[in-house]
Amino acid sequence: MDSRSWLLLEPDPPQLRLPDDLRARDPLGGRDCGWVAQMRPFVRHYAAPGARVFDPFCGFATTLLAAALEGRRGCGLEIDPARAQLARERLQRHGIDAPVAVGSLPDAPAPLPFDLCLTNVPYFGCRWPDPAGAPGADAGQLYLERDYEAYLRRLRDIFHAVRAALPDGGYCIAMAENLTLGGRALPLAWDLARILGALFVTREERLLCYARDPRALAPGDASTDRSHEYALVFQKQRERICLDSTGDELQALREAGFAFELHGSYPRWLADPDARAPADADLLLPDDQAEFDRLLWWLHERRYELTLWGEPVHPPLRLPRLREHWYLRAQRRDRLGRLVRLDLSLADQAAR
Ligand SMILES: C[S@@+](CC[C@H](N)C(=O)[O-])C[C@H]1O[C@@H](n2cnc3c(N)ncnc32)[C@H](O)[C@@H]1O
Incomplete structure (x- = not known):
């Protein structure tokens, strides 16, 4: 070929x-x-x-x-x-x-x-x-x-x-x-x-x-x-997220007053930049429907694509649906092809 x-x-x-x-x-x-x-x-x-x-x-x-x-x-x-x-x-x-x-x-x-x-x-x-x-x-x-x-x-x-x-x-x-x-x-x-x-x-x-x-x-x-x-x-390949853009987006989330904890490979990489680069940033969220809706609208307005197991979803989304799917993926790509991928799940579910 x-x-x-x-x-x-x-x-x-x-x-x-x-x-x-x-x-x-x-x-x-x-x-x-x-x-x-x-x-x-x-x-x-x-x-x-x-x-x-x-x-x-x-x-x-x-x-x-x-x-x-x-x-x-x-x-x-x-x-x-x-x-x-x-x-x-x-x-x-x-x-x-x-x-x-x-x-x-x-x-x-x-x-x-x-x-x-x-x-x-x-x-x-x-x-x-x-x-x-x-x-x-x-x-x-x-x-x-x-x-x-x-x-x-x-x-x-x-x-x-x-x-x-x-x-x-x-x-x-x-x-x-x-x-x-x-x-x-x-x-x-x-x-x-x-x-x-x-x-x-x-x-x-x-x-x-x-x-x-x-x-x-x-x-x-x-x-x-x-x-x-x-x-x-x-x-089938791990896609590389842009670590700088992801860091900027997490900072913007904090400035907008969202409470979340980072979990998994992203904080591991923050602690040790020689560790394998993460394929996403996992965010653990409080069990709070109003805050979750506010977050989804915020992401939606920033042109994030929101999906549950590959199916597009739009805010608002009830928390039981998120629970059923374990995580919601929010990702966007800028015009230079840089990818930000955030996986959102509930902290109490991740703790189990
Ligand atoms: C386009 S034809 C494939 C023809 C094949 N490329 C060939 O040239 O010999 C698609 C085939 O998928 C089969 N098919 C349809 N639904 C299926 C399913 N759920 N799982 C497996 N095969 C399925 C159909 O019976 C059909 O034979």
Whole structure:
């Protein structure tokens, strides 16, 4: 892979495509099957030879096939048992031994430990046939999620579990495109980037471009053929906070009359600047709803992003919700990219 921010992809040769007989057995006719050519450069670049590549939305095992062709080991999770079977048969025909388990994160774990997560997310609004049989069958199938916010929350939970299993420094690459639904653009790829950016350090995006014959548009027709998608590149890494800006912000909090105690790695670093630099400043707060609200408004007005486990929140926020989540994260980045991250929790909870 070179420094260009886009890749122009060539279709796979017939021997690497999903075979017609397997395609014919799929309810969507394999319409959502990706290209091996799309995955190979990312496998080569982000996983060392012999490393393990995991696809949490394994589909027809295109990622696992790409991994094997590049001398990496693959494993996958697929919610649909029939698709998992198609994936196994496809791999078998290539003589590849890579486990495809049926299930979904966070309930089912990845079949094996992994070094790189590389996937194509299931799109919202995909017309997956409604399940026959008992209500709740196919409950984990994201293609069947009717509510966009719920769909995004479920993706977040899945990638949260990816993050937990990924080693420090490992990459998580999710491919997605913005969609057109009901005549409107739905920025799925950008929403996904925002969600994953709260779990990982956002490294880059690469544009994947597919050559298609253009067609003429009537003047004012805003549609395009959407012949591109994004490969969103994230890394599990401790992000460095700016220690000077954090110190300034803590001073500003004291001057505004807020009572708090510092806890954990930040005061340890203050006591010993040779200690590992902290990734955040943990503030322990008194159990006082009015003061907590005042603090949240103060942070909100200073343009802090406030989140509970990656979900945006706005003041006021009841203390029991903070208790449920243990901490609230307040962070902001200035125009030089300097990060201040404050984790707020209740002193009585931390003492337990
Ligand atoms: C875009 S397709 C992946 C295709 C794959 N990249 C390929 O080319 O072979 C997304 C897959 O995610 C699966 N899926 C949907 N919800 C899931 C979930 N909660 N956990 C695991 N897989 C899921 C779908 O059944 C579908 O096969």
